Each structure stands twice: as structure tokens, then as C-alpha cells.
Amino acid sequence: VRVVESGGGLVQPGGSLNLSCTASGFPFSLSYMSWYRQAPGKEREWVAEISGTSVIINYADDVKGRFTISRDNGKNIATLQMNNLKPEDTGVYYCRGQNYWGQGTQVTVSA
Numbered sequence: 842v843r844v845v846e847s848g849g850g851l852v853q854p855g856g857s858l859n860l861s862c863t864a865s866g867f868p869f870s871l872s873y874m875s876w877y878r879q880a881p882g883k884e885r886e887w888v889a890e891i892s893g894t895s896v897i898i899n900y901a902d903d904v905k906g907r908f909t910i911s912r913d914n915g916k917n918i919a920t921l922q923m924n925n926l927k928p929e930d931t932g933v934y935y936c937r938g939q940n941y942w943g944q945g946t947q948v949t950v951s952a
Contacts, residue, residue, distance in 0.1 A: 842866030846936045849946030852926055858948060860921040862936030869893075872938050874912055874919035878948070880932040888934070889921060904930075926950045 848860040862874065871893045879885040889900045889910040898910060909922040919936060933945040
């Protein structure tokens with residue numbers, strides 16, 4: 842099983858980033874895919890989720906309207922488009938499929 846995130850980086854407030862999660866080794870198209878994040882000194886928190894068919898999509902309140910989760914089952918990729926980023930969005934972003942987690946990708950929002 843592999844779950845690999847990419848696309849993090851340093852961005853100014855108001856900027857955008859697109860995170861990708863490539864997964865293999867489990868039935869991707871049948872699995873919910875979720876994004877979580879962990880800010881320094883804080884617990885990991887849920888950000889967004891998408892069902893296997895993309896029919897069900899949910900967001901945490903503080904990212905609603907700014908982040909968009911999507912997936913491509915043909916490529917086994919889940920993405921998180923993040924717009925209008927704020928300093929409080931800083932943290933390590935993790936992808937989860939079933940009970941499998943990636944290693945995370947760092948997102949830093951700073952002027």
C-alpha cells in the first residue's frame with residue numbers, strides 16, 4: 842500500500858496551492874479519500890472528504906468555500922485545491938484512504 846502526498850510549499854496569504862495524493866494497493870475507487878492537517882503544537886484535524894463516486898463531499902467549516910477536494914479514479918489521485926490561503930492554514934497536510942496515511946506535505950502560509 843502506498844499513499845503519497847505532494848504539492849506543498851510556501852505561499853503568501855491569499856495565495857493558492859494544489860495538493861495531490863497518489864494511492865495504490867487498496868480499492869481506490871471504492872474508498873473515501875480524506876485530507877487532514879496538523880499545525881505546529883496542535884492535534885491533527887480533518888479538513889475534507891470525498892466518497893468513491895464523488896457524490897458525497899464534506900468540508901470542515903473553516904475551509905468551506907476556499908478549498909475544493911476532487912478525485913480521478915482512473916489515475917488513483919485525490920486533490921485538494923486550496924485558495925485564499927491564510928496563515929492559520931499552515932501545517933502538514935495528510936491524505937488518508939481507508940486506514941492508510943501518507944507521510945504528509947508541508948504547507949506554510951506566510952508573508
